[in-house]
Amino acid sequence: MVDSFIFKQPVFVDGLVSFYVNIIKIGRTSINADVLVYTQCENGKKVCIQVAETMLTNVSIDNNR
Known part of the structure; x- marks a missing residue:
């Protein structure tokens, strides 16, 4: 699930x-x-910028998944 x-x-x-x-x-x-x-390319420059963030919750449904 994506919070x-x-x-x-x-x-x-x-x-x-x-x-x-x-x-x-x-x-x-x-x-x-x-x-x-993060991405390492902004208009051809080698600059590291944050482009997104997310909070995830992964839940087990049963023993097989």
Whole structure:
């Protein structure tokens, strides 16, 4: 489940996108994670900028999933 998703900047076609995940909480059947999204290319420059962030909750449905 996506709790929130915030787009801060556009990502250009030639941009390299990196996702950094910070585990907030690990429960018995769920994991909460904060994800920061960065790109390393802004108008051809080698500049690292944050383009999005999201808070995710992954929940186990049963033993097979």
